[in-house]
Amino acid sequence: MKQSNRLELTWIGKDNQPPQGAHFLVEDHNFSYNNTRQGAAEELTDNRLIYGDNLFALQALEPEFAGKIKCITIDPPYNTGSVFSHYGDSMEHGQWLSLMRNRLLLFYRLLHPQEGSLWVSIDDYEAPYLRIVLDEIFGRENFIAQNVWQKRYSRENRQAIGDVHEYVIVYARDPVRFKAIRNKVFPSSAQEKVYRNPNNDPRGRWRTIPLTAQEGHATAEQFYPVTTPAGKVFYPPKGRCWGISKATFEKLLAEGRIYFGKKGDAQPTMIRYLSEVDGYVPWTWWPHEEVGHTDEAKKEIHALFGKTDAFATPKPERLLRRILQIASNPGDWVLDSFAGSGTSGAVAHKMRRRWIMVERGEQCHTHIIPRLKKVIDGDDPGGITAAVQWSGGGGFRYFRLLQGPGT
Numbered sequence: 001m002k003q004s005n006r007l008e009l010t011w012i013g014k015d016n017q018p019p020q021g022a023h024f025l026v027e028d029h030n031f032s033y034n035n036t037r038q039g040a041a042e043e044l045t046d047n048r049l050i051y052g053d054n055l056f057a058l059q060a061l062e063p064e065f066a067g068k069i070k071c072i073t074i075d076p077p078y079n080t081g082s083v084f085s086h087y088g089d090s091m092e093h094g095q096w097l098s099l100m101r102n103r104l105l106l107f108y109r110l111l112h113p114q115e116g117s118l119w120v121s122i123d124d125y126e127a128p129y130l131r132i133v134l135d136e137i138f139g140r141e142n143f144i145a146q147n148v149w150q151k152r153y154s155r156e157n158r159q160a161i162g163d164v165h166e167y168v169i170v171y172a173r174d175p176v177r178f179k180a181i182r183n184k185v186f187p188s189s190a191q192e193k194v195y196r197n198p199n200n201d202p203r204g205r206w207r208t209i210p211l212t213a214q215e216g217h218a219t220a221e222q223f224y225p226v227t228t229p230a231g232k233v234f235y236p237p238k239g240r241c242w243g244i245s246k247a248t249f250e251k252l253l254a255e256g257r258i259y260f261g262k263k264g265d266a267q268p269t270m271i272r273y274l275s276e277v278d279g280y281v282p283w284t285w286w287p288h289e290e291v292g293h294t295d296e297a298k299k300e301i302h303a304l305f306g307k308t309d310a311f312a313t314p315k316p317e318r319l320l321r322r323i324l325q326i327a328s329n330p331g332d333w334v335l336d337s338f339a340g341s342g343t344s345g346a347v348a349h350k351m352r353r354r355w356i357m358v359e360r361g362e363q364c365h366t367h368i369i370p371r372l373k374k375v376i377d378g379d380d381p382g383g384i385t386a387a388v389q390w391s392g393g394g395g396f397r398y399f400r401l402l403q404g405p406g407t
């Protein structure tokens with residue numbers, strides 16, 4: 001093994017060259033599908049579904065897609081030692097790291113150099129090792145976040161300490177640019193519930209937000225008496241100031257945006273309308289109320305395919321919606337090379353992103369194709385369909401990997 005001055009993880013086989021390309025993508029029109037009759041998404045017909053090993057698929061995609069993918073989201077086998085009905089999840093530790101490393105190198109090249117980001121689902125078993133390999137390939141300075149997804153809502157009592165979360169690790173090709181272009185997240189329905197309209201305000205649902213701020217950097221402009229409609233006089237509490245100047249306060253008062261409580265005698269607060277909320281800066285805590293849980297994901301799969309032959313480890317559509325919402329915009333290319341039952345493609349399609357999925361198991365035919373056909377035909381009312389007002393349209397092209405001569 002060669003010596004390096006960088007902090008890095010080593011394992012037997014790390015420096016072995018991965019098998020190299022000369023695989024070609026060949027479209028099989030018998031499996032490609034489109035339904036532009038639905039009208040809504042005619043530009044969304046060039047999506048790609050690739051059946052085969054993702055190492056060769058990613059190599060074959062490179063000439064056309066290097067630097068073009070805005071968001072790569074993967075949910076690889078976590079190497080938990082389990083055997084699921086549709087794929088195995090037990091590899092020697094170093095072999096798993098090599099598998100990931102070889103694909104991460106390709107992801108790096110496929111991502112858009114300024115705006116591309118990688119989102120990896122993983123649990124505690126391999127997460128610490130994967131982080132070090134990710135640091136090595138993407139650069140430690142390009143680490144964005146290790147989001148914690150609350151995958152269970154019920155208690156987990158089988159282990160000494162119940163395991164109720166997984167991670168979604170994020171790296172960007174250019175973190176400064178990423179911060180500038182990433183989208184905020186929508187308020188969840190629980191967050192929206194705090195906005196109410198008890199007085200039938202024609203401007204819609206509203207909530208109050210505090211009018212005071214810490215005194216620290218306050219100017220003289222931020223200390224003034226406020227008289228409520230009931231005649232009570234308020235000054236900012238000790239150690240605090242008003243968050244706005246007197247002139248701004250008076251403007252807001254004239255616009256009916258200062259609230260003094262039901263009886264008009266309470267300390268003033270500011271009114272914020274739901275229609276003005278342009279989203280929240282994403283944070284690393286992803287509770288199940290906001291992005292779903294594993295039970296929800298199973299129910300989504302059962303609704304699509306019934307309970308027999310259900311895919312064992314799907315992700316909930318809302319989780320993928322959160323990722324794609326932050327990291328991409330309609331029309332952008334997104335990629336998932338461990339597609340499983342096709343959740344990422346289904347969500348990407350409904351959100352009007354262009355997608356590439358790779359899957360080497362038979363679930364490519366038993367799950368992904370029927371699922372995406374339903375999405376395209378407008379026959380999948382589940383998951384995020386209603387939330388994003390999806391009604392159908394578009395298509396995908398199906399490819400097999402063909403080995404070139406002499407390989």
Ligand SMILES: C[S@@+](CC[C@H](N)C(=O)[O-])C[C@H]1O[C@@H](n2cnc3c(N)ncnc32)[C@H](O)[C@@H]1O
Nearest residue numbers: 053054075087314315338340341343359360361
């Ligand atoms: C955890 S599952 C993904 C589940 C997916 N997120 C969903 O919502 O259904 C991982 C998938 O990766 C696939 N996979 C594993 N190694 C692969 C490889 N080298 N090439 C292509 N697919 C692979 C497995 O067959 C399995 O379907």
